[in-house]
Amino acid sequence: LRDGGYDVSDYTAVLPDFGDLADFVEFVDAAHQRGMRVIIDFVMNHTSDQHPWFQESRRDPDGPYGDYYVWADDDKQFQDARIIFVDTEASNWTYDPVR
Numbered sequence: 123l124r125d126g127g128y129d130v131s132d133y134t135a136v137l138p139d140f141g142d143l144a145d146f147v148e149f150v151d152a153a154h155q156r157g158m159r160v161i162i163d164f165v166m167n168h169t170s171d172q173h174p175w176f177q178e179s180r181r182d183p184d185g186p187y188g189d190y191y192v193w194a195d196d197d198k199q200f201q202d203a204r205i206i207f208v209d210t211e212a213s214n215w216t217y218d219p220v221r
Contacts, residue, residue: 125210127165128168130169133164175190193218197215
């Protein structure tokens, strides 16, 4: 998983590596039968650059998703920001020629 699973492109589907929604429901049912609960880390503040919100923000800065992400003309403003995923990313920022 890129970014340890934080690179979410679809919040309503199961990553095929882990099966499908029916497999997940079966897993939850089996856990409940054993008296266990399933906790999911729902990371709304992290999405993939393939997520529809990101694509719309990228396409239309004035649209409803325009301010869902931090956009900058260069990487100068946040050069000192701590890199969160040091094992997968060299920087928190990437230049985007479209936006």
